[in-house]
Amino acid sequence: MSEINYFKEEFGNNYRTEVCDYITDEKIEHILASAKEPSQQEVKRIIDKALKLDGITSIEAATLLQVEDEDLIDQFLEAARKVKEEIYGKRLVIFAPLYFANQCVNNCLYCGFRKDNHQIDRKKLSQTEIRREVEALEREGHKRLLVLTGEAPITDLDYVVESIKTAYDVKTENGGEIRRINAEIAPLSTEDFKKLKESEIGTYTCFQETYNRKQYAKLHPSGPKSNFEWRLSVMDRAQEAGIDDVGIGALFGLYDYKFDVIGMLLHAEYLDQKYGVGPHTVSVPRLNPATGTPLDEVPYPVSDADFRKLVAVLRLAVPYTGMILSTRESTEMRNELFEHGVSQISAGSRTTPGGYDKKDKNKKELAQFSLHDLRPIDEIISGIAKDGYIPSFCTACYRLGRTGKDFMDLAKPGKIQEFCRPNAMLTFKEYLKDYGTDKSREYGKECLANLMEDLKEDNPKLAENIADKLDAIAEGEHDLYL
Template identity: 90%
Template structure:
């Protein structure tokens, strides 16, 4: 049975879970309406609460979203910086998206992969082509992948699972290997999620795109993705199957950004209440144009100022959650948002099946959407190090079982940094030794020195252990972690 008809044939209407009643248009609108014209004293109270690292409620987040005062906005942007550094430290996780195919039977009006787009060439990677793509990524230093594909009969779960296995099996020189693969594929039933879990994925991600039901229906006129509630209830099925690290997201620009921020926070709140585990990640892409789509302009444009605001509000509301920013944004905007809450970024990305091995900047005739940050990964890494952040290729939590509730027990009180910072140092050192250029090594060495000096002050015993491991990596050892 294909995933396309799975929910119709297997469940009828029984796939509907409590989340479908927990997040409604009326509920989101009432939260936003109640938060209009916030008083400065209330805003400051919410900021002070957020600094305690316990998060803020959707209602309190709505209050911050309504703030127009530049002074107050500056205050909660600064608070978001402090919260992010307290939880995760000055480190950024690096990954690359890998598209297996651009074939799709959905007709999402904003997506280049849409069924009725006849301006793009369709491509499904063979296993041999996947090996070439993964080898190209490994030779750039990547250790973490996010795999994606359109929803089509010939890119079903069996193909995805086989492709994940192929990607894990690829090894190249200098210790080149993929150590963790996350998956962003169409919603599945519980039994199929069990099969996906057996492929040893890390996080399962699925964007709701927009949480507004009416707008969702307009933008998804046909195909299985048109079923809003099948998509919204997907994380319950993933959790039932034992996938306890899940990622949610919205595509900002499809609807009013304030509505979708509150929808996302209600989703996170629901998951935490139902499963004891909030989302491992939230993604915050802004809508970019795609060739062959009927949207001539972004329906609800999100300004840079509003984008900064929503990133900061999400960081304050769900401080334990990793926040992902893609290469849809410019270099300048990405650098700025590192401070306000972003903790994971894609680097050297291609949205085309086969784009890495061919080393094309982007092939518009195959792409899902346009990109802005097309810098090579080493240039991105150099820029991160210059800004005082440490690039991380760490996969230790997944491999040591620090997932789901175990991860949250460390992340919520800020203890996860005890692992994140040293593991980031070790994986960055490995990258510099195996793939770094003269420039990235220069700035990387300076960055590692500063991190080591701070670690020596905070935890001398741990610093001594990390110094030993760094020396071992310099001598050719690989894959050392806590």
């Protein structure tokens, strides 16, 4: 099937929804222009408002994005820390990406998987290879996966659904299993989203990459992904199909970061207003180099200072939303951003199909982009626990039906921490028993003891319940949660 016929058959012309009129270049530019040169009094008013956990408007977010005064920036960075801890506590959800394939019909100028890149080998994992990948991930302690693939007829939805089933079916020693699979694949029709939902995915994620239409057109010259409106309207189709946990994101560095932050916030606002459910997650990757791409440099570099600022502003604007940071960032930057809003991280990541299975000796480059935090998962876990955070492998909300509006009803007022903290403790205990090293167990023991003391003070009855479950896990039980 030719690329053109594939595009027509899959997408047709019924892709435009009101989101395409809700989020426009002109609207974003107007918001940014109206918020220039904010007064100190206005900035402090916005910070005080954000601390009430009700979020801030896109215009207020634009105001903070344009603050240059270091003292004021420090104030809203601190506010973001308080908001994050009020909603989620000090827990950090851990997951791993699993790439099924790197074939693609798109020609995105920044992506190593692009169709015209002849410097990488192409690979589509067989079901046997997927099983080996999942076995390797389970033996490192992973319980949550994000599955990804390029966009091509050879990796159609039937293949993705079969591959998800294979991943869920894999069981290894020590209670090794995958309990939640999220999907980041190309936009689908409503009918195909219904099929994807039947595969029991958790969150469906799709990045708009950049919300600027002109820049988007330059960066996506051919392939189905060149259709900006089909991509922007993807969450409408997912919601219509019953997938009520969705994740949005932008690839920072493709365009002015302030523009794309406001685009993301308008997207979140639109979803919340139309469906009563804002995004379950927002992702904040920065553009990294990739083999065989024509971009010699990042079009709109985002400094570390600006990156801290945008993470904090997003946390203040959508306090209920999980914020994801990948291993694109350095260890130092990741550790710093835990304080300012990040609540989910990948660990021990590989962006190559077959990258986890040590039996795969193929050394040719297969990656989508380069990584900076290359530490093994247990080293990451040790560092998190040492710094007073709690690694979480929790999948309870999805499995108990706390998704969509039910999740938001708990997250928006900050009540979700009543489940997040104890479930994080239980899954961390399980990790330490089954997969931990002496180092991670040392830091983990102290971390859990401190959390238990806090829990006893806040809710003695719950603390007693969790203590019993922790003892049961120590005796060999698995998968205990609230």
